[in-house]
Every structure is written in C-alpha cells, then in structure tokens.
Amino acid sequence: MTSLNQNWKNFLEKGDEFSFSIIYNKYVEELYAYGISLGFQKENCKDAIQDVFIKIFLDRNNISKIENKSGYIFRSYKNRLIDLEKKNNNKDNIDSVEDKFTIEVTILDNLIETEIANIVKEKIKKLLESITPNQREVVYLKYVVGLQHSEIAEILGIHEESARKLLYRAMEKLRNKISNDELYLIAIYFMLLRFII
Structure with missing residues (x-):
C-alpha cells in the first residue's frame, strides 16, 4: 500500500492524477x-x-x-470559507470564526439509542460549552482530525507553543470540571467521532 507521503511525491513530481485523487479522498471528509x-x-x-x-x-x-x-490544506480551507462567507454576505467585515466554532454531539445517537446516550450527549455538550470556541477548535483538530501541534498552529495562525498551551488549558479546564470516568467517556466519544467522520 502506498503511503500518503508517496502519493504527495508522485503528484508533486509527476502530476500523477491518481495520487492526487487519493490525497483528495484522504482530506475531503475531514475538511x-x-x-x-x-x-x-x-x-x-x-x-x-x-x-x-x-x-x-x-x-x-x-x-x-x-x-x-496538512496544516496548509486546513488553513487554506478555513481562509477560503471566510472568503466565500464575505462574498456571499457582501460584507467587508465578518464575525470572527473563533466565535462560532461548535462540535455537534450526534454520533452517539447513531450508535446507542438509549437514555444513557442522551445523558452522555448532554454532559459532553455542557462540558464543551464550558471552554472557549478557540479551545473547542483546538480540541477538535487534535482529537477528532488527529493533527499535530505544528499543523494546528499553522491552521490557527499561531505559534506551535501557543497551540500546545491552548490545548493544555482546554484539557485542564475540562479535567477540573469532571471526574476521571467522565474524562474517559469524552475520550471514547472523540475516538468514535474520528472513526465515523
């Protein structure tokens, strides 16, 4: 099986369209x-x-x-979304994307149709609402998309150390609000979300 790096190499050096389609398919759902x-x-x-x-x-x-x-693709995508939003709204100024970032908690509905799933969903939703939109975004990029700190930093336009601190503060805030069992539950949620998206 050809690695993603090999596909990048084939595309960039030879213009290989098949390799390009593999790269596209790797990112399309995550984006x-x-x-x-x-x-x-x-x-x-x-x-x-x-x-x-x-x-x-x-x-x-x-x-x-x-x-x-990866960082380049996500950052380009985010910037293009902002450009399209500006164009569609005919505005020079747009609300900061950081003020909008949300993570919809819907995956458990598909996996378990029980009252427990609803309780878990509400608990996770309240916990995620307790952190800032920037913190939610960095948690999403790290644990759902699986990006490295350097990639997250590039997407957010900050230094890598700032991305680490932002993630650390988000996780610290979540840890202070919940028990170890609840933290384990959130980790499972993000792991499942990553596999299904």
Whole structure:
C-alpha cells in the first residue's frame, strides 16, 4: 500500500492524477466536518473544498516547497470559507470564526439509542460549552482530525507553543470540571467521532 507521503511525491513530481485523487479522498471528509464545525453552510463547505484542491492541482510547483501539507490544506480551507462567507454576505467585515466554532454531539445517537446516550450527549455538550470556541477548535483538530501541534498552529495562525498551551488549558479546564470516568467517556466519544467522520 502506498503511503500518503508517496502519493504527495508522485503528484508533486509527476502530476500523477491518481495520487492526487487519493490525497483528495484522504482530506475531503475531514475538511467538510471541520467547515461544518466552524459554522459554515454545507454548500460553502463543499465549494471551498473544491476551490482548495483546484488551487493545489494548478499550483503544485509551489506546494512542493511547503513542509506541513496538512496544516496548509486546513488553513487554506478555513481562509477560503471566510472568503466565500464575505462574498456571499457582501460584507467587508465578518464575525470572527473563533466565535462560532461548535462540535455537534450526534454520533452517539447513531450508535446507542438509549437514555444513557442522551445523558452522555448532554454532559459532553455542557462540558464543551464550558471552554472557549478557540479551545473547542483546538480540541477538535487534535482529537477528532488527529493533527499535530505544528499543523494546528499553522491552521490557527499561531505559534506551535501557543497551540500546545491552548490545548493544555482546554484539557485542564475540562479535567477540573469532571471526574476521571467522565474524562474517559469524552475520550471514547472523540475516538468514535474520528472513526465515523
């Protein structure tokens, strides 16, 4: 099986369309879920994904110089979503995306249709509402998407150390509000969310 790095190499060096399609398929669902979590409309999320990958395809010579390709893709996607929102609203100023970031807790409804699932869902929702939108976003990028601190830093436009601190503070805040059993429950939730998205 060819690794993602090998597919990047084949695409960037040879313009291999098959490798490009594998790269696209690797990111498309994660980007879409990220855009929805940022509060953007479904159509804008789909359009932004297409725009980002068209740009990558046409500009592959410049992309080869970028070390952190995942971070670049997510940041380009977020910026494109903001541009589309501005264009659609005909506004020069747009509310900060950080003020909108949410994580919908719906996965457990599909897995377990019981009262316990509803209790868990509400508990997680309240816990996530207790942290800032920036903290929710960094938790999502780390534990749902599975990005590294350097990639998260690039997406958020901050230093890697700041991304670490933001995640640490979010997790510390969550730990202070819950028991070890509840923390375990949240970890399972994010693990399941990552596999289903």
